[in-house]
Amino acid sequence: MKKTLVFLPVFIMAVFTLNSCSSNKAKVNPNPTTPAATVSIENFAFSPATVTIKAGQSVMWTNKDSAPHTATELSSLFDSGSLATNQSFSFTFHTAGTYTYHCLIHSMMANATVVVTN
Ligand SMILES: [Cu+2]
Numbered sequence: 001m002k003k004t005l006v007f008l009p010v011f012i013m014a015v016f017t018l019n020s021c022s023s024n025k026a027k028v029n030p031n032p033t034t035p036a037a038t039v040s041i042e043n044f045a046f047s048p049a050t051v052t053i054k055a056g057q058s059v060m061w062t063n064k065d066s067a068p069h070t071a072t073e074l075s076s077l078f079d080s081g082s083l084a085t086n087q088s089f090s091f092t093f094h095t096a097g098t099y100t101y102h103c104l105i106h107s108m109m110a111n112a113t114v115v116v117t118n
Pocket of ligand 1: 068
């Protein structure tokens, strides 16, 4: 008997939490699905090897090779995982800086960078 009464206040709290979250969203990028820069992974290279964006914008990588590749930041800030042919990966950068990344599968695919400015 007592157990059923416990769940009601929890349910009411959950509804209130959901409502208060949706009304107070920070809008950094009004359309995060549109990347500010795109990088092709082609012929075992990142092209272009350096892209420059602003904080809050995103970069999209697309693998154009038949071999799988990754786009992996050196300290694992982002990691696409293994991308098959024509698969894409996007990442949004919130902090200015220079981010160096490589492909985990092919060691010669190194020293590509994303430059994020304020
Ligand atoms: Cu690779």
